[in-house]
Structures are given as structure tokens and as C-alpha cells.
Amino acid sequence: MASENPRFAFTVAATDGRARTGQIAMRRGTIRTPAFMPVGTAATVKAMKPEDVRATGADIILGNTYHLMLRPGAERVARLGGLHKFMRWDRPILTDSGGYQVMSLSDLRKLTEKGVEFRSHIDGSKHMLTPERSMEIQRLLGSDIVMAFDECPRADRPMEEIEASMELSMRWAQRSRDAFDAGGDHAENSALFGIQQGALDKGLRARSAEALRKIGFDGYAIGGLAVGEGQEAMFDVLDYAPGMLPEDAPRYLMGVGKPDDLVGAVERGVDMFDCVLPTRSGRNGQAFTWNGPVNLRNARHAEDTGPLDPRCHCATCASYSRAYLHHLHKSGEILGAMLVTEHNLSFYQQLMQAMRDAISAGTFDDFARNFRRDYLKA
Ligand SMILES: [Zn+2]
Numbered sequence: 148m149a150s151e152n153p154r155f156a157f158t159v160a161a162t163d164g165r166a167r168t169g170q171i172a173m174r175r176g177t178i179r180t181p182a183f184m185p186v187g188t189a190a191t192v193k194a195m196k197p198e199d200v201r202a203t204g205a206d207i208i209l210g211n212t213y214h215l216m217l218r219p220g221a222e223r224v225a226r227l228g229g230l231h232k233f234m235r236w237d238r239p240i241l242t243d244s245g246g247y248q249v250m251s252l253s254d255l256r257k258l259t260e261k262g263v264e265f266r267s268h269i270d271g272s273k274h275m276l277t278p279e280r281s282m283e284i285q286r287l288l289g290s291d292i293v294m295a296f297d298e299c300p301r302a303d304r305p306m307e308e309i310e311a312s313m314e315l316s317m318r319w320a321q322r323s324r325d326a327f328d329a330g331g332d333h334a335e336n337s338a339l340f341g342i343q344q345g346a347l348d349k350g351l352r353a354r355s356a357e358a359l360r361k362i363g364f365d366g367y368a369i370g371g372l373a374v375g376e377g378q379e380a381m382f383d384v385l386d387y388a389p390g391m392l393p394e395d396a397p398r399y400l401m402g403v404g405k406p407d408d409l410v411g412a413v414e415r416g417v418d419m420f421d422c423v424l425p426t427r428s429g430r431n432g433q434a435f436t437w438n439g440p441v442n443l444r445n446a447r448h449a450e451d452t453g454p455l456d457p458r459c460h461c462a463t464c465a466s467y468s469r470a471y472l473h474h475l476h477k478s479g480e481i482l483g484a485m486l487v488t489e490h491n492l493s494f495y496q497q498l499m500q501a502m503r504d505a506i507s508a509g510t511f512d513d514f515a516r517n518f519r520r521d522y523l524k525a
Contacts, residue, residue: 154336168180175239178239178419181409181499181506183422185421194488195488195492214248229289240290241421242285245276246281253266253268254268260318282330292337295341301374302347302376343392399418400412425491425492437521439524464490
């Protein structure tokens with residue numbers, strides 16, 4: 148690691164309305180914001196080599212605590228030299244806390260003040276995740292940005308349940324802070340983010356933000372969105388939630404989203420995103436372009452010799468026709484998944500770069516209007 152780089156330094160270079168652009172300097176590299184983080188669930192961004200992920204313009208990727216603790220196991224990754232060395236990605240990695248996936252993927256959960264007991268979706272083995280164990284796993288992996296352990300209830304639960312869950316998450320945020328700070332070298336070289344909860348309720352969001360501010364974190368995530376509430380409800384929350392969080396720290400909207408979600412969220416002051424959409428869609432033949440989503444399995448592409456997106460600068464668009472990509476996806480060829488994943492990740496990074504440029508130039512409103520006209524035909 149280059150010693151001249153700071154542990155964590157966020158600077159805002161320009162703002163335009165509520166949108167802002169800047170960078171996060173860290174030991175393993177600098178993250179340009181607004182940033183999109185490709186998801187590398189099981190120590191791989193599916194269908195992509197790490198050097199190709201970097202070539203799309205990604206400054207940071209995300210790894211999943213839940214998946215890695217079950218297979219290959221955090222202790223094993225640590226014995227093999229940590230996640231960066233294991234998967235050959237030497238830039239920053241953000242790891243989630245496992246809290247969300249333990250609730251959405253595992254069987255037979257038992258939630259207590261201490262943490263969550265659950266059975267693996269892979270082999271039924273019994274595990275326990277607590278704030279302390281989540282911090283230990285993220286430290287064993289060698290994560291650069293560690294997420295506090297939280298609980299994310301469904302937004303359609305009764306209000307008393309959402310309130311109790313938010314309060315539990317804030318107690319866990321303090322325990323995460325304490326356990327992270329006890330992590331020695333790792334704590335001195337990495338960052339910890341807190342996660343705001345409170346579903347769609349402004350009062351609960353304010354209380355959650357206040358609790359997190361008191362504890363103090365390097366960055367603040369907006370959790371509990373993109374869980375089925377719809378874009379309008381999400382934007383309603385984003386109209387006020389980022390403003391409740393400290394201005395001098397990055398704000399990270401977890402698990403979002405579609406290209407038009409990203410534009411609307413940046414417009415409302417969000418700095419960081421992650422989502423499986425570009426990679427998962429790429430494997431299914433769903434491509435994102437400046438003119439909207441394209442389903443490559445559709446017969447209308449069968450003899451189309453043009454590129455997927457004439458405005459895209461990626462390697463796929465430079466070399467391959469829509470007709471060929473259509474054929475690969477109709478035939479279930481692995482290369483089809485690889486090429487469209489590469490395009491989608493490149494498109495997402497080109498979108499982030501275009502937003503950063505527009506904010507710097509003070510033309511974000513024009514950019515957003517033109518984007519929606521072409522992408523949403525709006
Ligand atoms: Zn492309």
C-alpha cells in the first residue's frame with residue numbers, strides 16, 4: 148500500500164444544486180464520486196476478470212460478507228492473504244455487513260439483541276452473525292470500507308416493527324463502531340460506514356441519522372430502500388434523507404439501481420451506489436444503453452449488424468454486432484454473458500463519468516433532462 152495516501156479523505160470539488168462531485172482518497176486508491184461499485188458477490192464480479200472490471204472505469208468493487216463467510220470462509224481468505232490478493236483486485240473493496248442477505252437468503256433465522264442465528268442456504272449449517280462477528284469477518288477479508296451490521300426490515304411491516312428494528316440497528320451501529328475500533332492495524336487503514344434506517348418514515352429517518360451522527364462514521368449509507376417500494380417512494384425519501392446526514396461525508400445508497408434511479412439519486416445528493424443489475428442483466432441478455440434498456444434475445448436483433456450502443460466506448464460495442472450478441476444469448480453461450488456484462492458495467496461507468504462532468508460544468512439539469520429524454524423517452 149502506498150503510505151502517502153490517507154486512510155480516508157473525502158473532498159467535494161463541485162456542487163450543482165444538491166448534486167456533488169469529488170473524490171475519496173484511500174490507501175489502495177482514489178474513488179471518484181458519484182461512484183458506482185460493481186458487485187463481486189463471491190470474490191468475483193461475475194463473468195469479468197478483475198483487470199477488465201478496472202478497464203470499465205471502476206475505482207472500487209463490493210464484496211459480500213454473507214457469501215464469503217459461508218464459502219470459502221473468512222478465516223480461509225485471511226490465511227490466503229486477504230480478499231484483494233485472493234481475487235487479484237488491488238484497489239479499494241467495500242464489504243457489506245451480511246445483515247441484509249442473512250434476512251433475504253438464509254433459512255431459519257432467529258433474531259435477538261445479540262445478533263442473528265441462521266442456517267446456510269448452501270448446506271444448512273448453523274451460523275451466528277453479530278455486530279462483533281461481522282466486523283471480524285470484514286477485517287479478516289481485509290475490507291477497505293466496512294459497513295456497520297444492521298437489520299433491514301421490509302418496508303411494508305407495521306410501523307412499530309420498523310421503529311423497533313431501526314432502534315436495534317442503532318444499538319448495533321455503536322457495537323459495530325466499538326468492534327471496528329478494536330481492530331488494530333485494520334482500523335488504522337480502513338473506514339467504517341454507518342447505515343441509516345427508518346424505511347419510508349421521515350421522523351424515524353431523522354432519529355436514525357441523529358443516532359449515527361452521535362456515534363460518528365467515515366461515511367453514511369441510506370439503507371432500507373430499493374426493497375420493493377418503487378422509484379417514486381424512494382425519491383420521496385431521497386428528497387430529505389441525504390440532507391439529514393453530515394455534509395462532509397460521502398452518502399451511499401445501497402443496492403441501487405437502474406440508470407434512471409442513479410440520475411435521480413445523484414440529483415438528490417447521493418455519492419455512492421452498488422447494484423447487481425448491470426452484471427445480472429448482462430448474463431440474461433438485457434443491455435443498458437443511452438436509448439434505454441435493450442433485450443438482446445428479441446428477434447428484431449437477429450440480423451442487426453450495428454453495435455449495441457453507437458454512443459458507447461466499450462470493447463463489446465467496438466467489435467461485436469447486435470446480431471452476434473443475439474445469437475450468443477439465444478444459444479446460451481458463455482461469451483454472450485461476458486460481452487454484455489462488460490458493456491453494461493462500462494455503460495454504468497460512462498454514465499457516472501457523464502454525471503461527474505455535468506456537475507463540474509454546472510450543467511447537471513441539462514444532462515438529466517437529455518438523459519431522461521433519450522433513456523426514458525420522457
Ligand atoms: Zn458498449
